[in-house]
Amino acid sequence: MPSDRAPTRIQKKNRAAILEAALNVFSSHGFRGSTVDQIAAESGLSKPNLLYYFPSKEAIHTELLSGLLETWLAPLHDLDENGDPLEELLSYIRRKLQMSQELPRESRLFANELVQGAPRIHEALSQNLKALVDEKTTLLTKWMNQGKIARVHPYHLMFSIWALTQHYADFEVQVRAILGDEDPFEGAETFVDTLYRKLLTP
Template sequence: MDEAAAQPDPAQDEEARPRTRIQRRNTQAILDAALEVFSAQGFRGATLDQIAEVAGLSKPNLLYYFASKEAIHVELLSGLMDTWLDPLREMDPEGEPEAEIMAYVRRKLQMARDYPRESRLFANEILQGAPRMRAAIEGELKDLVDEKAEVIRGWQAAGKIAPVHPYHLIFSIWALTQHYADFDMQVRAVLGPEGADPFPEAGRFLDTLFGRLLAP
């Protein structure tokens, strides 16, 4: 037996060892700080020094938990994908078609309200060509959209909703909901005082817009 192969791997031991409460707290502080910095500065504009400062840690301490800026970014993005896809996963093929699509619109608008930093993180990654998410976008995301597009086609074939291109319907839902997170400052500046909370009126507008679009 190869003696070297029999030796324990220190890196694996470190990964297998349960993290202490302080380690878990610091890891979460780094990820929260990185989300703030990346969503504002983008990947290229963000620095480890900025992330460490927002996290309230020294840069050497940060590097104890994550080896690089990219490692932090990848960790954030990998956790984001499930959150991003869950609203579409909830679209029920056995449900009432227009109600299911309108519920999806509402869930996406709620995500724009509750997770604006995550939305901007995702948008920044896409604008850069998705170098750290391409596999997930071309795999998991595309597979789910393909699946739901077939559901929408089935509803159209049954005459339950108007004939619209299913992919462009989904794209339009993304565009008209995520806009309120990605362009929050612009939305509030244009609306002025009445834009203090644009989401209730946005919800009513989107209900009307997609309700008319989908009516058979």
């Protein structure tokens, strides 16, 4: 948005409407299958008005991904070295599952970006995400060495947590097709808690 002045209330509202519309469009069609025209129509703004705020489809997508990465990494940042190791991990897993329930579009947006090779966030993955995961797997290894949690491969533990919890958002159509009217999250938390509690209890 070309201005050195603070955005007005209307400008903030329009910008938020564009990002909300883009989240719907990108999470449904992926980056390649989405167009500025679709996003403009979804937002209720004209295409020229949208382009006043964002110069391209890629600029909108990048903005969404930047905010999403911060949200996605917050639970991992919160893993507390001074807490009870097993409960810290189970709390992290529950928060990840909760995010799949409450932020399914965001999860699919992130998944679509990764499937495409992460062209817009590869640097963030290889630097910020890797540094954080390295830090937390070092903590996991410390807890394992202290006998506070069972010894498993720390990186593959993280991968399995992401894969299992995010499955409910990324493959929501498949999950709901199989379960029918049953709420998938009613049994999911109990299942993942039991699974990882048994896996990680020394």
